[in-house]
Amino acid sequence: MDIIFINELRLSLKVGIYDWERVAPQTVQFDLEIGLPGARAARTHSIDDTIDYAKVVSRIEALTHEQHFPLVEKLAEAIAQLVTGEFRAPWVKVSV
Numbered sequence: 760m761d762i763i764f765i766n767e768l769r770l771s772l773k774v775g776i777y778d779w780e781r782v783a784p785q786t787v788q789f790d791l792e793i794g795l796p797g798a799r800a801a802r803t804h805s806i807d808d809t810i811d812y813a814k815v816v817s818r819i820e821a822l823t824h825e826q827h828f829p830l831v832e833k834l835a836e837a838i839a840q841l842v843t844g845e846f847r848a849p850w851v852k853v854s855v
Contacts, residue, residue: 792852
């Protein structure tokens with residue numbers, strides 16, 4: 760199985776349970792390993808047969824700006840659900 764790696768994605772977002780964390784954005788770094796649903800893209804060379812990592816990054820940016828996450832665990836879970844749900848990855852590993 761092929762894997763897409765997105766390393767050292769740094770975003771400024773509000774995360775945490777304390778009052779100051781709800782006001783001041785923090786820089787958070789993400790590393791993702793995304794399993795691909797098959798090896799078809801290696802044969803076809805078509806972006807339609809794989810997961811477009813630029814779109815994944817764009818959706819993660821949107822998600823982190825739309826919501827405040829009180830815990831990094833909830834943030835990681837939301838990203839994992841986004842990648843497996845919207846992009847149909849069979850599995851994903853998210854490090855925050």
